[in-house]
Amino acid sequence: MSKPIELLFVDDDIDFIEGCSRWFEKKGHRVSQTTSGQDGIDQCSKHDFDAVILDWNLPGLSGIELVQRMRESNPETEVIVLTGEGTINNAVESMRLGVFDFQTKPFAMGDLERRCIAAIERRRLRKENLQLREVITRNRKQATAMIGTSEPMQRLGRLIDRVAPTDKAVLIQGESGTGKELVAQAIHAGSSRSERPLVTLNCAALPENLVESELFGHEKGSFTGATAMKPGLFEVADGSTLFIDEIGELPLALQPKLLRVLEDGSLRRIGSHKERRVDVRIVAATNRDMKTEVAEGRFREDLYYRINVMALDLPPLRERNGDIELLLNHILDKDHELDDDARQALVAYIWPGNIRQLINTLVRAKILADDGHITISDLPEEVRTPMTPMAAIPIPFFGSLITLECQHIAEVLQRENGNKSKAAKALGIERRKLYRMIEKHGISC
Numbered sequence: 001m002s003k004p005i006e007l008l009f010v011d012d013d014i015d016f017i018e019g020c021s022r023w024f025e026k027k028g029h030r031v032s033q034t035t036s037g038q039d040g041i042d043q044c045s046k047h048d049f050d051a052v053i054l055d056w057n058l059p060g061l062s063g064i065e066l067v068q069r070m071r072e073s074n075p076e077t078e079v080i081v082l083t084g085e086g087t088i089n090n091a092v093e094s095m096r097l098g099v100f101d102f103q104t105k106p107f108a109m110g111d112l113e114r115r116c117i118a119a120i121e122r123r124r125l126r127k128e129n130l131q132l133r134e135v136i137t138r139n140r141k142q143a144t145a146m147i148g149t150s151e152p153m154q155r156l157g158r159l160i161d162r163v164a165p166t167d168k169a170v171l172i173q174g175e176s177g178t179g180k181e182l183v184a185q186a187i188h189a190g191s192s193r194s195e196r197p198l199v200t201l202n203c204a205a206l207p208e209n210l211v212e213s214e215l216f217g218h219e220k221g222s223f224t225g226a227t228a229m230k231p232g233l234f235e236v237a238d239g240s241t242l243f244i245d246e247i248g249e250l251p252l253a254l255q256p257k258l259l260r261v262l263e264d265g266s267l268r269r270i271g272s273h274k275e276r277r278v279d280v281r282i283v284a285a286t287n288r289d290m291k292t293e294v295a296e297g298r299f300r301e302d303l304y305y306r307i308n309v310m311a312l313d314l315p316p317l318r319e320r321n322g323d324i325e326l327l328l329n330h331i332l333d334k335d336h337e338l339d340d341d342a343r344q345a346l347v348a349y350i351w352p353g354n355i356r357q358l359i360n361t362l363v364r365a366k367i368l369a370d371d372g373h374i375t376i377s378d379l380p381e382e383v384r385t386p387m388t389p390m391a392a393i394p395i396p397f398f399g400s401l402i403t404l405e406c407q408h409i410a411e412v413l414q415r416e417n418g419n420k421s422k423a424a425k426a427l428g429i430e431r432r433k434l435y436r437m438i439e440k441h442g443i444s445c
């Protein structure tokens with residue numbers, strides 16, 4: 001036996017409770033006893049018993065009254081009712097009041113001990129459930145405010161307000177760092193499911209073979225390493241919202257299984273024949289072009305239409321006029337200030353990594369800054385340099401390779417103020433070769 005059970009016997013049959021007490025104490029449990037219902041209630045309010053074993057027909061108080069008052073004085077204590085004459089009505093009534101079990105005398109002591117152990121298990125699970133809820137509530141991410149008043153952000157805000165309460169599947173598309181997860185949180189917060197926690201799976205963060213078990217769960221022994229049964233995130237999110245991030249990375253083989261849950265809410269854990277039903281709203285996000293994924297056979301068309309009932313496109317930061325300034329003010333704290341050059345460089349930069357990159361840049365600058373004064377030298381090279389890095393140019397270049405080469409050399413030369421040694425180094429070529437190219441393209445410098 002692991003932990004001794006703390007028991008209270010309440011029965012007016014003194015020989016009976018003494019007999020029970022001796023038996024339970026011999027087994028190592030701790031037993032209190034009383035012949036009075038009122039005294040039982042008082043003891044219960046002062047002491048945290050694991051279980052109370054109660055006679056239904058005590059003089060003075062009716063069984064119902066006694067159970068009610070006992071549960072009021074300590075709602076966590078489990079009650080097991082014992083009675084000489086068990087009627088169905090009494091049994092039903094006591095169960096309605098939350099009594100764990102209803103037993104008629106006589107009974108075997110071993111049976112009663114097993115019922116007590118089961119009652120304690122229920123009490124433990126209830127307590128664990130409360131603790132987990134508390135942890136979830138405390139850990140629930142404080143919804144980050146979405147900063148931005150640009151036209152695209154206003155449009156997005158209006159769409160979120162419309163879409164959130166509908167319970168429809170939503171596909172959020174946008175470049176990395178544009179705030180897709182934040183949008184998913186806003187949709188969940190604006191839905192009727194917001195009381196429950198938002199459950200998240202990032203398909204790109206898990207090896208392919210684990211995604212299925214994570215989403216749909218598995219039975220014990222269903223594959224090597226499945227040492228215990230595990231419910232999947234669909235079951236965890238039952239009644240709530242499941243945010244599937246990077247859905248474009250979902251393995252093709254798993255897509256029919258996801259389609260099925262979306263169609264009728266049914267799923268099977270790996271290794272199980274049992275069909276389970278869940279009620280989950282799906283919000284998915286991707287930074288891939290899903291139409292291309294479908295066209296190139298990497299994503300099922302039917303699934304694409306299922307998750308794309310409502311599509312939200314997040315604009316990149318460079319298209320949100322005026323939002324960079326707002327974000328800068330939001331991210332900087334009162335102990336840090338930006339000088340004009342630094343501010344100008346930050347506003348002018350095109351932010352291929354979007355808001356995440358902006359946040360990281362400022363976090364770094366705050367660490368480097370002297371006395372909280374951020375200057376241009378605290379910013380990374382690519383932000384400091386007024387020239388747009390070619391790799392980050394968002395607009396595709398449709399000219400010939402020769403024109404591109406020519407433009408690029410001219411831009412690098414200009415950035416290096418005509419210094420050919422530096423320009424050659426930046427281009428990764430020999431100085432002699434640079435000269436030849438300047439001549440070939442007739443670049444003036």
Ligand SMILES: Nc1ncnc2c1ncn2[C@@H]1O[C@H](COP(=O)(O)OP(=O)(O)OP(=O)(O)O)[C@@H](O)[C@H]1O
Nearest residue numbers: 144145146147148176177178179180181182355356
């Ligand atoms: N409008 C906004 N206002 C304030 N902070 C924002 C905004 N949008 C995004 N952020 C912040 O930027 C960071 C990146 O956002 P998020 O993780 O939602 O981007 P994402 O599009 O999901 O990125 P990825 O595709 O790489 O997963 C987070 O710290 C988030 O809080």
